[in-house]
Amino acid sequence: ACQTPRRATVGGRIYVLEGELGRGSFGTVHKAREEGVCGEDGQPLQAAVKEIRCRSEKECKQAEYEANLMRRLSVETVRPMPSETSAAGAPPAAAPRRRVSCPLLYASEKVATGPGAWTVTIAMERVPGVPLDEFAREHRSQRSYEDALRLGRDLLEQLCPTLERVAPYCMHRDINAHNILLAAAPPPGGGRNTFTLIDFGLATETSSWRVGDWKTKDIGGDCRYWPVSCWKLFLFGYKYLQANPQQTNEYIYSLDVHSLVLTCVQLIAEVARGQFPEHAKALEKAWRTYWDDAMRFWKQLYACFKNKGEWNALKSAFLQQQVAETTGRNLHALRSALAACATQAAAAGAGEEHRHQHSLF
8 A cells, every 4th residue: 555655844845855865873864856846957856855853952952953053054155155255246147156055944843742751853955875884885976086086076076165264163073974965976077076074963152162072972874984083082082182283173173074084085995996006006905904994993982872882992992902092093194005005196197187186195
């Protein structure tokens, strides 16, 4: 028997839910369409509806912050670029390029579901593409080394300006290969690759973060993308971290940039696996070493979280494994490999394309 599609009312707008796009510990994201509304192409307006189940006021405030942040970023996203504004100040007739590569907010709503429990629902634009980690796993996504570098360049050229424009409002704190969508053009040169940053569920306000919230807020994000400063804060606390101004500044100001560049290197390494030329094999090896260790640490941390394990025991185990030192050593090797690639590419006559890519990194 056919099931009647479920409907969700968000801010007075009705969305027909057509299946799951993703599910996590805090809620579910549904594929949806807005009832009775068509997009510019005349087809039903496609949307994504995120239902966040909140079991405390703290979780509810964070979910509401996510919705309000997306509202602010939606205004920033559609503001015309300076080059797309006429001398008279009026935007051109053509749709402007996006200033911020993230989904537009359509509506949001909070509903109490019981004592101390709420559901915050966010309806947003359904952007094209698949998460980078899913993309990289598909055999058809494999690229030559040169095409992989172009893909990495497109990622940085689109999302670095996004981070710059988002920074006055928030720290995302959860940039990784699952929270960036890619609508890929067919290689080689078959069109534009489009990257979109999603899931602001762990974001925090920049101003309060910088004046002290970084000391007390839970560490966020996927630990496979953590810099050394994250590990030291996790293991020893903020007072220990403060004794090192350089690592303190890294944690306060550079979490998102660090994670974005790691994600970029990961994308290149995964889609060009086995295709690295001789002058770049050290980079492939450095990435594999970094990722193997990062996965080993992540499995332990995730198991503790999932099974509600003893955090102090985990920290003791991590101290014995020298997690912070190992991560620092692997990151140093990765940076050195990237720098060496730029020099070696020029010496090997690999062309301007390679030198441009490695200089960008």
